[in-house]
Amino acid sequence: MAYEVRFEKQKFQKIKSIGSGRVISDYELVRCEFNGCDLAQFDDPGLGLVARNVMAERVTAKRSFADGVRFEDVVVDGFATPSVMHLNGCMFRRVTLRGCIGPVMTTPPNYSLLDEMQAAFAAGIEAFYSDADPDVDWALDISEAEFEEVDLYYVPGHLVRRNPETQFLLHRDRLSRVDLGSLSTFAKIAVDRFEVTPFDSIVAVTPRRSSYFTEALAGYQELRDLGVAD
Known part of the structure; x- marks a missing residue:
């Protein structure tokens, strides 16, 4: 894959790129750091703010966020962040996360927006x-990622390429088979995500780099044993 612009070991401070109708493409970022940088738009439900054909290797983000961005053909190989990186109302097409990945969460459109805009x-x-074809337009590939903390409930699970040993595909229509009140803590947290996502399947990921890896794995395995998860 060819990239027109390459940045290596660069530090970017307080760069704000706000507004839709733009395509940011063909960047290779190697060991770069973003501090207080924002990529966002708040008035285009079609998500015309696009980041495409980007390679990010061992990148660090501090106090930065993405809001209303459509990510396409992006590879992130190693990502560090001291706190949870919220991807508010973002969409993903053929985005690969691999290597060591810090805390990240895909979340609904920004809650500060008016109800109509949300x-x-x-x-x-x-x-x-x-409209996506899972064979062509998969959303995320996380099969080679090792997360510190992760929640991907705002991405449809059937469009996520995963490692089934630690990454579980949950189905909304199977919840009626089980007594939700009897579930263990991590199993209950996982199925509760269906209350805040519009999608009928989601992926629950056991974070390999977390202190609660064993407990989370047991909880998600419980859901698989009950037939809620694949």
Whole structure:
């Protein structure tokens, strides 16, 4: 894959790139650090702010966020962040996360938006994924990622390429088979995510680099044993 611009060991401070109708593409970032940098737009439910054909290797992000971004053909190989990186109302097409990945969470459209705009963003994201062909337009590949902490409930699980040993595909329509009140803590947290996602499947990931790896794995395995998860 060819990239037009390469940055290596660069530090970017307080760079704010706000607004839709742009494509940011063909960048290779190696051992770069972003501090207080934002890539966001808040008024385009079609997510016309696009990051495409980007390779990020061993990148660090501090106090930075992405909001309303469509990521396409992106590879992140090693990502460090001292706190959870929230990807608010973002969409993903052929995005690969691998190596050691710090805390990351895919979340709904920004809660500071007016209710009408939140609903419009959510509808746009659902439409984007409903048109996807899983064989071509998969959303995320996390099969080679080792997470410190992760929650991917705002991405449809059937579009996530995963390692089934530690990454579990949960199905909404199977919840009626089990007594939810009897579930262990991590199993209950996982299925509760269906209350805040529009998707009928999600992936629950056991974070290999977390102190609670064993407990989370047991909880998700419980869901697999009950037939809720694959």
